[in-house]
Amino acid sequence: MAIVLVAEDDPDIRDLIVFKLRQSGHTVVPVGDGRSALGKVRDQLPDIVLLDVMMPGMSGIDVCRELRRDQQTADLPIILLTARAQESDVSVGLAAGADDYIVKPFSPRVLADRVQSVLTRARA
């Protein structure tokens, strides 16, 4: 099982993700904005990061770029979560260094499976 950092500004969605990932046996560190996410990642070095794209202050894509620039977190598995399903947005997210992309509306079960899948790939 893994330490998952979840950055999502919508408290309902954040709590839902936390619930689902804890149900899957993970330890979850929830935060509500991009800057807190960066701080927590550097403090706690999670195994995987789940970032909402549209967050106040610093977007998930900006956080992703920052993490990829830092040598300590450059290889950290990152999944982006967003309501924007446009192909170009997916490309921007993946170009920023994300390992996977989940579009809202999402199935909580599929989200937990995708987290597990990215973790398995990263550990292989």
Add this chain to the structure above:
Amino acid sequence: MTSVQLVSVTLALLLLAVSVLGAVIVTGRSVRRARQRRDARLAAEVRPLLIRLTGGDEDVEEVLRRLAALDRRRWNAVRASAVGLLGKVSGQGNAALTRLFEERGVARDAVADLSRRGSVRRARAATVLGLLRHAEAVPDLTRLLADRHPEVRTAAARALGRIAEPQAAGPLLDCLAGGRVPSDVVVQALIAIGPAARPALTKAMAHTAPEVRAIAAEVLGLIGSVGSVSALIRALTLDPSSDVRTRAARSLGRLGTPACLDALTDAVGLTYPTAVRAEAAGALGDVGAPAAVPALRALLADHHYRVAHHAARSLTRLGGPGTETLREAADGALGVRAAAHAREALAVLALAEGRHPARPAPAP
């Protein structure tokens, strides 16, 4: 009563009125704060159940029963969260929330709210019915497309898109005339209806309002309606509106049949308006057929920047023959203007492929 007494009485009354008003404001604020605190406390109590219902895979029956039996105050405290989750969650979580809403009679209440006086309430009810995909509400939602408040009309159009019943396609297209609903909202709703919207879209190609014909032409391409190629070619060649013709060109590029290729090759000719020629040049790249190379090659030296630019970009998408033509043009075989467009297109292609663009040869 003397004037001094009159002033004193007036001042006293004024002071009293100000004091009463102040007391009303302070009491109102206190009551509102107390209500917010109470709602927050109730929400904190009930939200974990809502999260369990939405995120649980199995055995949600007990949670569902408890949420369905909540008293009105507790339900109202988490209602907004439940509606928000309904729009952001799919799969079993969405199904469980929909069942909860059905058991609490939310759809029935929302249908009743569609006729309320307050526009916010009508818009909110339309949103909820859309999230619940409540097909029985389609006639009422269609009626709201003519609501006097724009936010209600937009919410109704979005809801109709979520419900995706084909009967809504015609009214959605009609409300484009005069800009009653933003066109992007209508386009999304029509795409959600998909191929079932084709009869209404084909009919709309003969609408008197050009904005309706234009969106119909665009959506026919977006939903991949290959059976509409003839109607789109007719629009490309004959429609009096340049917007309709450019959108028809774009759709023909998306559909990409041999008939589309022929029509688009014709449409880059000088008898067509510049905007249509430029769009057709771009659409030939979408079709992706090397047979378009000669027509695009001839456009590289076009006097209109957009036409030549789109032609060059399209050539980058036609494989070896397209790239060869661009290299030839970049070397100056078709003139200075064509060389500039070809070099730019080749540089963009190199960057897209992760290569460094070749430096242009120094001017002689």
